[in-house]
Amino acid sequence: MSIPTKLSAAVFAIATVFAASGAQASEVTGAGSSFVFPLMSKWSADYNVATKNQINYQSIGSSGGIAQIKAGTVDFGASDKPLPPAEVAEAGLAQFPIVIGGVVPVVNVAGIEPGKLKLTGPLLADIFLGKVTKWNDPAIATINEGLSLPDGKITIVHRSDGSGTTFNFVNYLSKVSPEWKEKVGEGTSVQWPAGLGGKGNEGVAAYVKQVKNAIGYVELSYALQNKMSYAQMENAAGKYVQPSAESFAAAAASADWKNATDFSLVITNAPGDASWPISATVFVLMHAQPKDAERAKAARDFFSWGYENGKAQAAALDYVPLPDNLVEQIKAYWADRIK
Amino acid sequence: MTTIAARGSVPQPESRRDELQDKGFSYVLAFTAFFVLIALAGAALSMLWGGREVLAQEGWRFFFSAEWNPVENRYGALVPIFGTLVTAVIAMIIAVPVSFGIALYLTEVAPSWLRTPVGSAIELLAGIPSIIYGMWGLFVLVPVMTEYGTPWLNDHLGTLPVIGPMFQGPPIGIGMLTAGFVLAIMVIPFVSSVMRDVFLTVPTRLKESAYALGATKWEVVWDIVLPYTKSAVVGGIFLGLGRALGETMAVAYVVGNTVRFSVSLLEPGTTIAALIANDFAEATDTYRSALLLLGFVLFIVTFFVLSIARLMLMRLSRREGLK
Numbered sequence: 001m002s003i004p005t006k007l008s009a010a011v012f013a014i015a016t017v018f019a020a021s022g023a024q025a026s027e028v029t030g031a032g033s034s035f036v037f038p039l040m041s042k043w044s045a046d047y048n049v050a051t052k053n054q055i056n057y058q059s060i061g062s063s064g065g066i067a068q069i070k071a072g073t074v075d076f077g078a079s080d081k082p083l084p085p086a087e088v089a090e091a092g093l094a095q096f097p098i099v100i101g102g103v104v105p106v107v108n109v110a111g112i113e114p115g116k117l118k119l120t121g122p123l124l125a126d127i128f129l130g131k132v133t134k135w136n137d138p139a140i141a142t143i144n145e146g147l148s149l150p151d152g153k154i155t156i157v158h159r160s161d162g163s164g165t166t167f168n169f170v171n172y173l174s175k176v177s178p179e180w181k182e183k184v185g186e187g188t189s190v191q192w193p194a195g196l197g198g199k200g201n202e203g204v205a206a207y208v209k210q211v212k213n214a215i216g217y218v219e220l221s222y223a224l225q226n227k228m229s230y231a232q233m234e235n236a237a238g239k240y241v242q243p244s245a246e247s248f249a250a251a252a253a254s255a256d257w258k259n260a261t262d263f264s265l266v267i268t269n270a271p272g273d274a275s276w277p278i279s280a281t282v283f284v285l286m287h288a289q290p291k292d293a294e295r296a297k298a299a300r301d302f303f304s305w306g307y308e309n310g311k312a313q314a315a316a317l318d319y320v321p322l323p324d325n326l327v328e329q330i331k332a333y334w335a336d337r338i339k
Numbered sequence: 340m341t342t343i344a345a346r347g348s349v350p351q352p353e354s355r356r357d358e359l360q361d362k363g364f365s366y367v368l369a370f371t372a373f374f375v376l377i378a379l380a381g382a383a384l385s386m387l388w389g390g391r392e393v394l395a396q397e398g399w400r401f402f403f404s405a406e407w408n409p410v411e412n413r414y415g416a417l418v419p420i421f422g423t424l425v426t427a428v429i430a431m432i433i434a435v436p437v438s439f440g441i442a443l444y445l446t447e448v449a450p451s452w453l454r455t456p457v458g459s460a461i462e463l464l465a466g467i468p469s470i471i472y473g474m475w476g477l478f479v480l481v482p483v484m485t486e487y488g489t490p491w492l493n494d495h496l497g498t499l500p501v502i503g504p505m506f507q508g509p510p511i512g513i514g515m516l517t518a519g520f521v522l523a524i525m526v527i528p529f530v531s532s533v534m535r536d537v538f539l540t541v542p543t544r545l546k547e548s549a550y551a552l553g554a555t556k557w558e559v560v561w562d563i564v565l566p567y568t569k570s571a572v573v574g575g576i577f578l579g580l581g582r583a584l585g586e587t588m589a590v591a592y593v594v595g596n597t598v599r600f601s602v603s604l605l606e607p608g609t610t611i612a613a614l615i616a617n618d619f620a621e622a623t624d625t626y627r628s629a630l631l632l633l634g635f636v637l638f639i640v641t642f643f644v645l646s647i648a649r650l651m652l653m654r655l656s657r658r659e660g661l662k
Contacts, residue, residue: 064621155511160617161621162626192597210477211511
């Protein structure tokens with residue numbers, strides 16, 4: 001399950017990082033976000049068939065990806081959390097989005113089917129703060145008329161490891177709940193006021209499925225693959241939306257990418273009637289002045305290929321490909337920033 | 340005797356070569372022993388060095404604070420230390436009597452055709468990777484604890500004075516008690532096979548004498564076998580305890596991985612090893628430093644526990660000397 005794969009992935013990543021210096025110029029190495037790993041492996045396999053070029057991506061987590069690209073041991077890093085422009089500039093990096101996804105609340109309550117339960121941002125924050133403790137609490141019951149909610153204690157499941165998924169989730173909670181912002185704050189790993197921790201999306205999914213009356217948060221693809229009961233959310237425009245590729249794309253489209261330096265933008269709580277409020281962007285980090293220009297070019301070629309030819313694979317894995325106008329912006333940014 | 344003395348007094352080329360060889364051999368042996376010491380000190384010091392940032396920031400507070408807040412970079416090791424000790428103690432409370440029973444049954448009671456297969460089965464248990472125990476715990480033990488274990492404990496032990504709060508908690512099945520239970524099953528093979536081996540060393544003559552005097556099986560075991568093997572039995576128990584303190588994967592599956600202090604054994608908690616395994620891959624800067632320092636704390640905790648074991652062994656053997 002999650003723990004051994006992640007650990008062995010980390011060990012393997014370290015091994016490949018050391019081996020990378022001796023590798024051929026055509027083999028591009030990347031490391032970071034575990035959220036984007038399924039897509040990266042699919043893309044690199046297909047890219048290899050199409051062009052014979054090797055892309056080696058290691059899922060070591062966003063923080064690990066940032067650390068590795070700063071240390072210059074990989075050709076690109078991937079992170080679910082954007083670096084602030086100052087940090088990008090200081091480390092001599094360039095940052096751009098690669099794909100969009102979303103975080104969904106998942107529940108295990110008898111009789112509640114996927115997409116039926118309605119939640120609002122402040123209510124979700126109160127649940128995770130441990131203030132709303134029962135499923136039949138009036139705060140939940142009033143917005144869910146017609147659903148039979150049990151008189152059961154809510155068990156909260158969160159990520160035990162540092163994670164970009166957590167970052168996007170608590171970033172959203174901080175935006176909608178002043179109390180959350182003050183008491184807990186945001187980060188890839190926080191001091192949770194309540195609940196138990198599972199390692200990785202798989203760990204959270206396993207605990208939520210195992211524990212009755214549990215609530216947790218995972219990437220949409222994990223919720224769908226595990227046939228878990230996810231909730232609809234009220235967005236910034238006050239509309240209830242279902243988590244789907246369309247609502248993630250709506251959130252991405254409503255974001256103001258043009259005016260964001262280094263695309264440093266978190267698209268949670270996005271405006272727009274159709275926007276999913278906990279949408280997440282995966283960013284790629286590369287050196288602005290790479291030591292090996294040829295390999296950096298090979299990496300960019302891979303991303304352009306992914307933007308153009310990888311849309312179907314992305315959709316099949318429940319990611320949202322970037323809209324064409326954003327891809328144009330990214331290519332202009334490359335020409336401008338990466339030498 | 341005389342030939343050896345003669346050889347020693349009149350050095351011969353052959354014996355000088357032997358002497359050199361002996362010296363070389365003793366150096367090699369000394370190196371192997373010192374190698375362990377160097378590796379141990381190196382590992383402990385490098386972790387302390389890695390944790391210097393947090394140690395400088397928190398000082399002694401690190402060892403007594405229950406706070407673990409990566410957002411504000413405030414770290415304290417109290418909760419993981421507590422979880423490590425509590426899960427290990429629960430494991431030993433369950434494992435020691437069971438192991439003792441297994442060892443006694445296999446050496447004194449079981450028919451001889453049964454001894455070998457059961458003995459090998461126990462040794463096989465010791466060889467199962469810990470991850471398997473973790474998965475078994477999560478998918479088999481946790482539902483049982485949720486359905487039957489926790490409600491029963493809440494209703495019966497949870498109402499008692501003093502120890503009651505330890506057995507009150509939500510029926511989630513994931514927590515320190517479950518972790519202790521899984522650990523118990525993991526250490527039983529170690530403790531019981533050591534016990535069985537030392538029980539077999541008790542001279543048959545002693546036992547037969549006791550039987551001849553009309554002693555029951557229990558009297559033989561309690562008055563003859565156990566006193567004869569006392570120090571080795573204690574050694575075996577502490578071998579198991581050492582394993583329970585450092586176990587990582589199986590615990591990470593069922594302990595709940597929450598850095599929050601709770602008296603209840605049914606609430607999720609964490610242990611030092613599980614916390615490091617969970618968070619190390621994503622940790623950077625200060626957080627990484629805190630985890631490394633936590634690794635050093637595990638060294639200290641284990642060292643303390645094993646020193647106490649040594650002391651107990653020494654006191655036991657001294658008392659035997661007085662008899």
